[in-house]
Amino acid sequence: MTSPILITGTNKRVGLQLSERLAEAGFDVLAVNRSPAAGHHPRIAHFQADLRSTEERNALIAFVRNSYPSLRGIIHNASLWLDDDLDNLDTMFRIHVEAPFHLNRELGDLLRQSAKADIIHICDDSSSRGSKSHVAYAATKAALQNMTLSFAALYGPDVHVNAISPGLLIFKEDSTPEYQAKALNKAVLQYEPGAEPLIQAVFYLLESNYSTGSNIVINGGRHLRRN
Ligand SMILES: NC(=O)C1=CN([C@@H]2O[C@H](COP(=O)(O)OP(=O)(O)OC[C@H]3O[C@@H](n4cnc5c(N)ncnc54)[C@H](OP(=O)(O)O)[C@@H]3O)[C@@H](O)[C@H]2O)C=CC1
Ligand SMILES: Nc1nc2c(c(=O)[nH]1)N=C([C@H](O)[C@@H](O)CO)CN2
Numbered sequence: 001m002t003s004p005i006l007i008t009g010t011n012k013r014v015g016l017q018l019s020e021r022l023a024e025a026g027f028d029v030l031a032v033n034r035s036p037a038a039g040h041h042p043r044i045a046h047f048q049a050d051l052r053s054t055e056e057r058n059a060l061i062a063f064v065r066n067s068y069p070s071l072r073g074i075i076h077n078a079s080l081w082l083d084d085d086l087d088n089l090d091t092m093f094r095i096h097v098e099a100p101f102h103l104n105r106e107l108g109d110l111l112r113q114s115a116k117a118d119i120i121h122i123c124d125d126s127s128s129r130g131s132k133s134h135v136a137y138a139a140t141k142a143a144l145q146n147m148t149l150s151f152a153a154l155y156g157p158d159v160h161v162n163a164i165s166p167g168l169l170i171f172k173e174d175s176t177p178e179y180q181a182k183a184l185n186k187a188v189l190q191y192e193p194g195a196e197p198l199i200q201a202v203f204y205l206l207e208s209n210y211s212t213g214s215n216i217v218i219n220g221g222r223h224l225r226r227n
Contacts, residue, residue: 003070003114004028006107008051008099009078011038013170014122017195018077018202019044025203027072032060034078051078051099052091061106070113075120075202076100076144081137081172089136096140097147104151108159117159118206121148122198125167125219145215152213160212164201167219170194188221 010019010031016038019029023043031037034050047063049056064071078095082088104119111117126134127142145163152161171180171192184190197218205211217223 002028002068003072004030004045004068005073005075006030006032006064006071006103007075007077008032008103010044011035014195014198015077018075018199021199022202027206030064030068032078052094057099057102061103064107064110068110071107071110071117072114073118073120073206074103074107074111075122076103077122079122079141081134083133084135089140092136092140093143096137097143100144101147104147104155104161108155111155111159116206116209119151119155119159119161120202120205121145121161121163123148123163123165123215125165125217125222127165128217128223148215149213156212160205160208162205162211162213163215164198164205165215165217165219166198167217167222168192169198169218186222186225187219188224190220193218193220 005022005027007015007019007029009015011033019031020039020041023029023041029044031044031046032049037046047060049060051057080092080095082092100121121144123145124138124141126138127145131138145165148161148163155161167187168183201216201218
């Protein structure tokens with residue numbers, strides 16, 4: 001494994017599917033999780049780190065710097081979709097903002113060693129309009145989206161930095177039929193798409209030679225409806 005794509009939050013749902021599809025396509029992947037790895041693929045190496053922890057984040061950075069001469073990319077997928085209890089803002093800031101900031105800053109030179117290098121921030125379409133029910137989540141995802149612009153300007157043209165902003169991808173396992181019906185009704189394309197649209201957007205960005213500082217919105221036309 002010479003120049004992997006570092007992906008955070010890969011032990012379930014979108015991150016697990018994304019890491020396996022990238023490995024099947026021939027990319028080497030360094031999968032970072034706070035819990036023991038799920039799944040196995042010869043092209044996927046695993047590192048366990050809770051990105052809320054400064055110490056564990058620093059241990060990850062040290063491991064990467066000691067293990068690889070370069071990085072093909074970093075995909076910041078790790079996330080918690082928490083409500084607005086007071087302690088949750090700090091937690092989501094650590095995961096959505098602080099960890100991507102430090103990983104980008106402290107691994108930028110390894111990205112520059114790769115012939116093509118991409119940073120991809122997985123954001124959220126709710127950042128464009130706010131969220132009454134998840135104020136802190138939307139705000140921290142908006143900060144991650146803003147960092148896309150800063151890092152794209154800072155790291156270009158050697159490293160491309162882009163955002164993907166989904167609306168709905170996969171419902172939580174415990175979401176009720178009533179919640180699901182209400183959420184589906186908010187978009188023009190009223191179905192649960194799964195991880196595939198995000199995976200397609202990642203492959204586009206990894207292949208694109210003319211995208212940086214951009215934001216790919218995947219929301220089923222949510223912005224076209226007023227409810
Ligand atoms: N699902 C959807 O409909 C939508 C998703 N998105 C975004 O897409 C991305 C993937 O979504 P989805 O798969 O549903 O996300 P999930 O919430 O299901 O999973 C997120 C991943 O991040 C990991 N993670 C959480 N906290 C930490 C931490 N402190 N350190 C390391 N890893 C951590 C989780 O690990 P663990 O299992 O240990 O918690 C999990 O692997 C996320 O960024 C999400 O915000 C945006 C809009 C809609
Ligand atoms: N980390 C996560 N972020 C988000 C999730 C999720 O499950 N994990 N889910 C959503 C919802 O699908 C929402 O977009 C509509 O129900 C948003 N972010």
